[in-house]
Amino acid sequence: MISRYALPFLLLTTVGCARQTFFQPDARPDASALRPGADSARVTAGRHYRRGALGRALLGRHHRPAWVRPVTLPVLDPATTIPGGLRAGKVGGGFQTISMTVVGADGRGYALRSVDKDPYRTLPKVLRHTFVLNLVRDATAAGHPYGAFVVPPLAEAAGLHHTNPRAYYVRNDETGLGPASERYRGRVVLLEEKLEGRQNIAGRLPGANELEESDNMLAERYQSPKHRIDEATFLRARLLDLWLGDWDRHEGQWTWAAYPQADGRTRWEPVPQDRDQVFFRFDDGLISWLASKAVAKFRTFGPRYQSIEGYTRNSRYIDEHVLTELDRAAYMSTARDLQRRLTDAVIEQAVRQGLPREVYAQEGPQMIAALRARRDQLPQAAADYYTLRAREVLVAGTDADERFVVERLTDSTTVVSVYEIDPPAKRADSLLYRRVFNPTDTHQVLLHGLKGDDVFELRGSVRRSPLISIYGGPDEDQVRDASRVAGLRHMTRFYDTSRNNDLEPAPELKDKTSHGVESHAFDRDGSGR
Template identity: 55%
Template sequence: MRPPRPLICASLLLGLLAGSGCARRNFFQPDARLTTEPLPAGTETVRATPGRHYQRGVLHRMLFGAHYRRVWATPVTVPVFNLQTAEKTGLKPGKIGGGFQTTSMTLLGPNDREFALRTLDKDPYKTLPKVMQKTFLLTWVRDVTSAGMPYAAFVVPPLAEAAGVRHSTPELFYIRPDENGLGEASERFRGKMVMLEEKLEGEEVPAPNGRKYEIQETEDILEELYAKPTGAIAQRPFARARLLDLWLGDWDRHEGQWTWEHRNNGQLYVAIPKDRDQVFFRFDDGILPWIGSRFVKKFRTFKPRYENIEGYTRNARFLDERALNQVTRQQMQAEARSLQQQLSDSVIAQALRRLPPEVYALEGPRLASALRARREKLPAAADTYYRILAKEVLVPGTDEAERFVVERQSDTATVVSVYALADDDKPEEGRLRYRRVFHPSETERVVLHGLGGKDLFEVRGKVRRSPRIDVYGGPHEDTLKDSSRVAGLGKKTRFYDTKRNNVFEPGAETKDARSRGVASYAFDRDGSGR
């Protein structure tokens, strides 16, 4: 229900007044245990909370949201992780990691396997400019951590397993307050609740089928993808993984949240999701967060209905454009309906029982009901997601020569094909590496990037309706031949390249967008240009 306008105004005023103060000192709990007494040697379990500091009063909850504060402050029984445990499993301290919020480190296991040790709680102070790190804004941003479900990552493995999506399986531990076995990182982890999970990265990582695969980061596979036309992303498995994200309400799926398994002798890249921090996110249950969610669409609350598909998928837009540019509407629907069958009530119940019993009592039934409701609506959500992706489609080439063929076949179908050209290939030959039929009712614009190599772009066909085709040549000599014709106003083919060293054969539909500089055909290969 929308809060009354006077209440909104009063809340904003209170928020601004609070924001003029200083950051709250000693924000975090000193120890996850409920006591500060020394922990006897050999203790196997403790009673602990991931974040008692998120427990706040009625006014605070009304203004800033109840979120998952009860879950963060509820004591649960946790196994103790210590140096002896690490030695028994062959784990040794590795490098210290962590992004802007999470404290983490790598633990080295036998056979070159690596494991990540990460705190459940976060400290997002690095996300703020230095001038704001001593203001109340830091306290506010830290408090937003309570919108995340601290145990959500433990629920995901059975769901991913049922969906056929590769996954790791995290375990929950407490780090002793006198721990010294983690090297330089020991002090950072003492007294905290953590998760331990295998890092699916490296050259010889075992898979469930018993085989071993090389696994790389996103930036590495994109570099290979655009260098030569020999590799490809497995798009339908990626679509399935992204629909699983959507179902779970996991909105933070940027390119750093994936690794990629090499198959078919390294020619096929299969996505592996990681870092499930935002699953079951609950944000807009306070006045100020509700207002904020109207402006920041990605902060979507996990509910029985899908709130905003564009918001859920915004952080993954860069990767989605590159990894889903060949998936059709029918294929997306097929994946959604398959997931409906595989994510059964029993699978959902089994997954939620991985929550600590005390937490399941608080949240289990509500989460189960929401998951079942979202499962029933998944095909409709998938169709909305597809239409967002289909509105503008990116089709990149590689640094070797390609032939791009655009055939405006009818008022309802425009076919784009990309052929890899070997040095001895004739222009009409080549190996087909991409083909998709575009419909004007779904797609407004198709963007072709030749990248490196001497690329040939051919556009032909006479129709009344067609998506706009934007052609970006690249740094080498490229050729555009446009013999197409589309009835109506406006040019439907645009050529972006340099004025010199290109073969330009325009037609009635061609807009000359060439320029003197090379910026006209710039292409963001790894996300650094955003």
């Protein structure tokens, strides 16, 4: 066993200081010139990830065989790859990948980004020239270079929106990508249609009239009750993420398609993007195993699910703000439906179609077997995911006036409903939200009124109930708590400023108002997480 004192020395002697020439100079192992007009080339995604026996034992085998395996890929020709050709657009600002937008003759955008990554700029400056940079760079091999290409048929079978990425080699003398040409030369790249911005809707998302990033979509959702999120589709997408072992699904990995409804409302449907971390394999070396214990989000894809909490840590914010209304039955029925859709034939076709022929030969059957095993366990993964999401649930209103009703009906049933109040229409309140909570699953429900003059009503007498925490928001709010939880006190708590609110004293109500406005803080876009 390696002692904790010997490990730092072993790290230093194994990986040394930051290597100045870490990356392969060209994806083609053969240094000879590529003949003019060649439409394919023999390439490797990353020969620099090759390690000897000691390196694999310490750093992990990861997906090194796929990175170093020579494969045949088409050559990117900006003039002919897409009918009508591609012209260079805006260069992206990604910290790890080389990225830019290229535009087709019809005005539609495509993302062109390197398959390999360089995390140099993600590290603090003090670490950028140490062995730590070597370790972090090497960890790129934990991601599968061709994993993203397996996903589209699986997403299609699951009934989800998806892009259709393709892999290319960029010639080492390419000039057709404008000033950015030099940055792409000699690299393996991914080209996929961009599903963001109104110009990219036509022919791709029939019926949609907008494509927005998560922060813009949530801004609309919290501003007006006329905007609703398609939670059922988002849950389906998140269960697919778990199945694929895709742990990096934060709010920046989604765009949202807006579908106008007959009643004048808008339904927002999720569009998953950036499948860089599917089939992630990390904890198969001494150092990477230790790192996986320290960083819970680095969960490995295999025949068994690892920590559901780890798989979903990066997505905590978007999960909390979108998955608010669905109950356990919805999670389980969605998992069973995915099992029916993701047949053995669908899985095999996706893996055969997505992996280069040479990579499929060395690992395709194992990937298929792992996907089948995980599919069979999907209901249990969904149950664990529900348990995690149900512990504490956010129920947010909008900037309009709303009425929140909490009914403590039985020891296992607490119903939370939210109604729209629309005085100008002089009509009855309309239901915006309803969910039944069981205190066995849910410890706390957070009610956020946001702006508007909101009303909070609680009733019912029980022995057990979730804690109800009310955040009134900056406008005038009313709280009427006629509920009782036997043997417990203050199972309702109200957070707001001391003024301009109407509270009736009640045994369960704990007045947590203060002179400050800290209770009005609400993270609408993920910037405060």
